[in-house]
Amino acid sequence: MPTATGELTTKTMLLNMGPQHPATHGTLHLKLELDGERVVACTPEIGYLHTGFEKLGEYLTYNQFVVVTDRMNYMSPLSNNIGYSIAVEEMMGVEIPPRGQVLRVILAELSRIADHVLCCGLQGMDLGAFSVMLWAFVERERLYDVFEWVTGARLTTSYTRVGGLVRDVPPEFVERVRAVSKKCGEVTDEIERMLADNPIFRQRTVGIGAFTSEQCIAWGLTGPLARSSGVGRDVRRDRPYSGYEAYDFDVVTRSEGDCWGRFMQRLEEMRQSLRIIRQALDRGLPPGPVMAITKKVSLPDKESVWGSIEGLIHHFKQIMPGRGHGVHPGPGEHYSCTEAPNGELGFYLVSDGGSGPYRVRVRPPSLYALQAFPEMLKGRMLSDVVAVLSSLNVVAGELDR
Amino acid sequence: MDYAPLKDRFPGGVLSVAQENGQDAIEVTRDAAHDVLKALKDEHGFDMLVDVCGVDYLKLERPERFAAIYHLLNTQTNARVRVRAFVPESDPRIATASDLWPGAGWPEREAFDLYGIVFTGHRDLRRILMPEGYEGHPLRKDYPLKGRGEREDFPKYEPVENVDWQGQPTGD
Amino acid sequence: MKSGLADILLTTKDKLVAWARKNSLWPMPFGTACCAIEMMATLSSRYDLARFGAEVIRFSPRQADMMIVSGRISLKMMPVLIKIWEQMPEPKWCISMGACASSGGVFDTYTLIQGVDQFIPVDVYVPGCPPRPESLIDAVLKIQEQIEKRQPSAAEVWAQDLQEKAPAKAS
Numbered sequence: 224m225p226t227a228t229g230e231l232t233t234k235t236m237l238l239n240m241g242p243q244h245p246a247t248h249g250t251l252h253l254k255l256e257l258d259g260e261r262v263v264a265c266t267p268e269i270g271y272l273h274t275g276f277e278k279l280g281e282y283l284t285y286n287q288f289v290v291v292t293d294r295m296n297y298m299s300p301l302s303n304n305i306g307y308s309i310a311v312e313e314m315m316g317v318e319i320p321p322r323g324q325v326l327r328v329i330l331a332e333l334s335r336i337a338d339h340v341l342c343c344g345l346q347g348m349d350l351g352a353f354s355v356m357l358w359a360f361v362e363r364e365r366l367y368d369v370f371e372w373v374t375g376a377r378l379t380t381s382y383t384r385v386g387g388l389v390r391d392v393p394p395e396f397v398e399r400v401r402a403v404s405k406k407c408g409e410v411t412d413e414i415e416r417m418l419a420d421n422p423i424f425r426q427r428t429v430g431i432g433a434f435t436s437e438q439c440i441a442w443g444l445t446g447p448l449a450r451s452s453g454v455g456r457d458v459r460r461d462r463p464y465s466g467y468e469a470y471d472f473d474v475v476t477r478s479e480g481d482c483w484g485r486f487m488q489r490l491e492e493m494r495q496s497l498r499i500i501r502q503a504l505d506r507g508l509p510p511g512p513v514m515a516i517t518k519k520v521s522l523p524d525k526e527s528v529w530g531s532i533e534g535l536i537h538h539f540k541q542i543m544p545g546r547g548h549g550v551h552p553g554p555g556e557h558y559s560c561t562e563a564p565n566g567e568l569g570f571y572l573v574s575d576g577g578s579g580p581y582r583v584r585v586r587p588p589s590l591y592a593l594q595a596f597p598e599m600l601k602g603r604m605l606s607d608v609v610a611v612l613s614s615l616n617v618v619a620g621e622l623d624r
Numbered sequence: 625m626d627y628a629p630l631k632d633r634f635p636g637g638v639l640s641v642a643q644e645n646g647q648d649a650i651e652v653t654r655d656a657a658h659d660v661l662k663a664l665k666d667e668h669g670f671d672m673l674v675d676v677c678g679v680d681y682l683k684l685e686r687p688e689r690f691a692a693i694y695h696l697l698n699t700q701t702n703a704r705v706r707v708r709a710f711v712p713e714s715d716p717r718i719a720t721a722s723d724l725w726p727g728a729g730w731p732e733r734e735a736f737d738l739y740g741i742v743f744t745g746h747r748d749l750r751r752i753l754m755p756e757g758y759e760g761h762p763l764r765k766d767y768p769l770k771g772r773g774e775r776e777d778f779p780k781y782e783p784v785e786n787v788d789w790q791g792q793p794t795g796d
Numbered sequence: 797m798k799s800g801l802a803d804i805l806l807t808t809k810d811k812l813v814a815w816a817r818k819n820s821l822w823p824m825p826f827g828t829a830c831c832a833i834e835m836m837a838t839l840s841s842r843y844d845l846a847r848f849g850a851e852v853i854r855f856s857p858r859q860a861d862m863m864i865v866s867g868r869i870s871l872k873m874m875p876v877l878i879k880i881w882e883q884m885p886e887p888k889w890c891i892s893m894g895a896c897a898s899s900g901g902v903f904d905t906y907t908l909i910q911g912v913d914q915f916i917p918v919d920v921y922v923p924g925c926p927p928r929p930e931s932l933i934d935a936v937l938k939i940q941e942q943i944e945k946r947q948p949s950a951a952e953v954w955a956q957d958l959q960e961k962a963p964a965k966a967s
Contacts, residue, residue, distance in 0.1 A: 242876055243826065245855040250828050250873060270753035271873045272828055275905035277738075278763050290902065297830035314645060360840035367837075378830055378926050440672050440699060443727030454699070461702050557645050558695055558706060560674075569675055571693065575684055586675040586695070594730045620829050623753060623870075754907070755872045762906050771906025778874050778909075781881060781916045783955045 235263050240608070242271045248345065248612065249619030251593070260604045265597040269590075272623040280583035285311050285550040286384050288583065293379040295585065296621040298341055299334035300380050301370070302563045308383040309464050310559035310570035315385070315552040317520055321509040323387040324466040329400060329503050330373070330382070331465075331561075332496040336407055337366045338564035339447075339489040339496075340414070342616040346486055347418055349613040350427045355417055362410045365403055372399070385550045386520030388513040397504050404500050411493045419487060428482035432599040432611035435480060442595040446566025446588055448615065451488035452480030458562040470499045482614040520550050549578040565589055565616055587621040627668075627705070634660060639687070639710075649706040654692075657709035658719040661694060665724050670696035670705065673725035678735035682765040689713040690741055694721060711741050720746040738763035810946065817861070817887070818943040819849040821936065824860035824884060826877060828867030831894035834926040835866045843929035848936055857883040862939065864932070865918075868896035869909045881916045889942075889949050891935045892918045895925045917950035 240253040250271035256264040276295065280288050292307045293300040305327050312319065319327070344359025367377040373392050374380040382388055418424045434444070436453040449456060457474040459467040475491045477484045514521050522541050527534030540548050554576045560569040569586030592615040599611050627641040627650055637656025642649055652660050664670045674695040682689055688710035696705050711718050720743040722728040732743040733752040740761040743749055751758060758774070760767055786794050823845070827835050838845050839853060852859070857880045869877055881890070892912055895901035898921040900910030912918065919942065920935040942949070948956070 242873065243855070243880055249832070270751075270755070271870060271876070272868065273753040273870050273872065273907050274868055274903050275762065275769075275907050278767075278769055279903065279905055281765075282769055294830055294902070297833055357841050360837060361842065364837065364840075364842045377928070378834060441726055443673055443675075443725065456699060555645050556649070556706075558647060558675075558704070567674065569695070571675065571677060571695070573679060581684070582679050584675070584677040584679075584693075586677075590730055590734075591727055594727060598726075758871075767906070769905055774871055775907065775909055776914070778878065778915045780914070781878060781954065782958060783886070783951065 233258065238605075242268075248617060250623075251612075251617065251619060253608065253612075255605070255608065257605060260606075262600050262603050262605060262608060265600050265608070267593055267596060269593065269619075270623055272619045274620075274624065276624040277583050277585065280580050282579065284544075284579045285552075288580070289383060290379075290381045292585075293381050294620055295587070295624060296338075296563060296565060296568070296589075296618045297378060298616075298618055299338040299564045300378060301330045301334040301374075301382060302338075302561070303568065304380060304383040305331050305465070306559075306561035306563060306568045307570055308385055309561055310557065310572055311385045311550065311552065312515075313464075313559045314555065314557040314572055314574065315519060315550070317386050317515050317517060319387050319465070319515055320511050320513065321466070322391075322511045323513040323515070325503050325506075325508055326388060326392060326513060327383070327465045328467065328470070329500055330370075332500050333366055333369065333400070333403075335496050335564045336493050337363050338616070339493045340407075340410065342564075342613075343414055343418075343486055343489055346428075346482070346610075346613045347414075347424070349609050350424060352418060352421075352424065355414060358410065358414065362407065365406060369399060369403055384514065384520070386515040386517070391513050392508075397508065400500065401504050404497050404504075407493070408497050411490055411497075415487075415490050419483075419490075425483060427606070427610050428486065428614070429479075431482045431603065431607050432614060433479065433481040433484075434595065434599055438595070438598070439480075442598070443591040444566065444588075444595060445591070446562070446564070447485060447488045447492060448566065448592055450475065450492075451477045451484040453478050458560055458567055462560065464559075464561055470502050472499050482610050485614040544578065546577055551576060551578050560586070563588060565592070565618065565621070585621075585624055587624065589615075589617045589619075589622040593617050593622060630660060630663065633663065644706070647704065647706060649708060651708045651710070654709050654711050654718040657692070657694075657707065658721065658724075661696075661707060661721055661724060664696055664705065664707070669698045669700060670703070672697040672699050673721065673727050674704070676721065676728050676731040676735060678739035678741050678763070680739060680763065680765045686710065690716055690739055692718055692735060692741055692743075716740055717742045717744050719744055722746055737761070740764070814943050814946060818940040821848075821850055821862045821889070821939065822852045822854075822860045823850045823936075824857050824863040824880070825853055825855065826863055826865045826867075826880060828869065828873060829896065831866035831897070831926040834929060835864060835893065835932060838929035838932045843933065845933060845936065848933065848940070850936060857881075858885065860884055861887065862889045862891065862936075864891045864893050865897040865912050866893040866926075868901065868903060869912055870907045871909070874909055874912075874915070877912065878915060886951065887949055888951055889919045889939050890916060890951070891920045891922060891932075891939065893922045893932060893935070894927055895923060898923065901925060917954040919950045 236257045238255045242250040242252045252268035254266040292303040295303050340359045340362045344356040347355030371377045374382040434452050439449040439452045439454050455476045472495045523534045523537045528538045552574045556573045558571045560567045566588030571584035573582035575581040631638045634656045639651040674697045677693050679691045690711040692709045694707040735741050737751045892898045920938050922931050922935045
């Protein structure tokens with residue numbers, strides 16, 4: 224309706240996207256205020272998958288919580304397992320034997336590849352390239368085969384324990400992982416050939432959702448999102464864990480910071496992960512146990528349990544419930560972080576000396592990514608919402624815990 | 625890193641500067657928290673806020689029941705520090721850090737939702753993980769794990785016939 | 797061309813409708829958590845669910861027959877689930893995939909619904925955390941069997957129960 228000065232006034236429209244929506248990658252609710260096709264404001268609502276992991280952690284023992292960590296970032300459950308176990312091990316001062324460390328590095332990098340390939344595939348699918356998603360899933364199936372062969376489960380692996388890994392890998396591990404990683408390299412190149420210079424993909428992603436490095440630091444973004452904006456931080460290099468200082472890999476950064484830059488960043492990180500895996504396999508797996516042999520965390524072997532009183536007491540103190548039994552760090556607080564595929568995955572543990580944590584806080588990288596999402600959408604259009612959201616790799620399990 | 629000068633700058637505000645298991649931790653009162661964080665950000669170079677969370681120290685001996693824990697990171701020197709601001713149960717308010725780091729917005733909302741710690745000056749402090757209208761703060765130590773019956777409080781599905789989309793009978 | 801009985805397909809209308817329904821069960825994937833990833837794997841190339849007729853996955857409840865609840869359902873998500881279920885037209889079936897949707901799973905907490913079958917009718921429960929894609933395919937085949945045998949869906953059984961308990965409402 225024209226006003227006195229002859230201007231046309233308009234009203235903005237509220238559009239609800241989600242929580243049940245094919246393009247929201249899980250249970251996200253976006254309240255979009257639209258002026259025609261332009262996004263004026265975006266308010267994400269989360270909490271649709273809140274399960275109470277942190278509360279549950281207070282009622283479980285340290286080793287039982289590993290099962291819960293699987294279900295947080297379900298794209299790369301091994302990374303979560305490893306991150307949590309490292310946090311408790313650092314708190315207790317337990318050293319992992321070299322074989323356990325090398326295996327953790329290989330499995331962490333394989334799960335990073337699984338996460339990144341799916342994110343790239345879903346980025347393609349959301350913009351219409353459905354085949355890329357199917358290729359990504361075929362790649363993930365190959366990795367699932369390896370995970371199932373080693374850990375027993377495709378998705379919810381629960382493979383680490385405080386002090387190492389729950390069991391050793393099968394004998395043909397090195398050859399099989401070498402074959403799978405060679406195929407991974409080919410698939411990465413295929414996906415890049417398919418999408419990176421595709422004019423439609425470029426039109427939908429270049430210049431969309433850009434974030435500067437100062438903004439990334441101010442909003443707490445880490446991982447591929449920060450690195451694609453120029454923030455050269457990687458926990459594997461800056462605060463090495465599990466023997467990462469012995470591997471030669473580049474912390475790749477880009478300067479664009481837009482959706483296309485994030486896509487290329489993830490592809491490049493997959494290549495660096497393959498580099499690390501190749502180095503680990505070429506050096507060979509060191510012999511020895513995969514679990515630290517110390518009364519604090521490990522179980523004794525059966526001969527000593529049945530044959531000696533010390534073995535029996537050691538077994539009793541690890542298995543039976545009770546204060547001071549099982550894995551129990553001394554009272555104190557500790558924050559530890561690892562480089563999960565999404566960024567810095569932190570665990571803040573408060574212990575009161577009991578067999579379970581007093582407080583478990585998970586620092587989820589996806590929470591900070593989605594928090595900065597409305598900022599990335601300033602002045603963009605409705606179709607860019609999907610493009611930017613899929614480039615963030617927001618995993619609802621980690622976001623809501 | 626030496627944080628002892630902070631103790632002199634904020635007498636009575638900084639309760640202790642210690643190393644916990646090799647990690648720097650500064651304990652502050654809730655009134656000094658914002659100024660200490662600002663000093664750490666502007667003068668000591670802690671440009672990234674890694675995390676904000678709440679802790680309920682009900683079963684442990686601490687100056688107050690609640691604490692807001694801030695983890696800071698200096699991206700240039702890789703230094704990390706933990707700031708623990710104790711918040712009393714009777715008046716659980718503390719100044720927000722979201723004016724210093726915009727990334728603090730949602731984690732503070734989560735601490736409010738799950739613990740009841742009110743961050744004054746926050747641009748949008750409402751529940752983030754629990755539904756609107758939920759009563760209680762689930763992560764407090766006196767809140768039961770299995771909840772207080774909210775998870776059974778839903779209507780059983782009843783198919784309706786001969787009503788239109790607005791629920792009015794169609795007269796068939 | 798020779799004409800004869802062999803050229804005409806003879807069947808009962810019932811059988812034809814059941815055959816059509818069971819071979820074109822369009823799923824409404826209500827995926828929330830880890831089970832959703834396994835459901836996506838089932839719908840992808842290796843364990844292709846489209847072989848069994850579940851081709852159209854359009855996330856629109858109005859055009860779906862079968863809802864696959866995959867993943868944990870929290871307090872905030874339950875009203876959404878109920879609304880989507882109500883929006884699906886009859887006949888409809890429901891698969892509760894995974895331990896969390898069937899019974900709350902690993903998580904007996906303040907915010908998780910301990911089994912969606914308390915509030916919506918479920919035809920097939922798929923155990924597992926997450927179930928393997930083969931288990932999900934087995935669940936879809938079980939529903940197909942149920943349709944073939946002309947057994948009532950859980951939604952119809954619930955409706956019947958309600959009618960029996962409140963006959964006054966019908967008049």
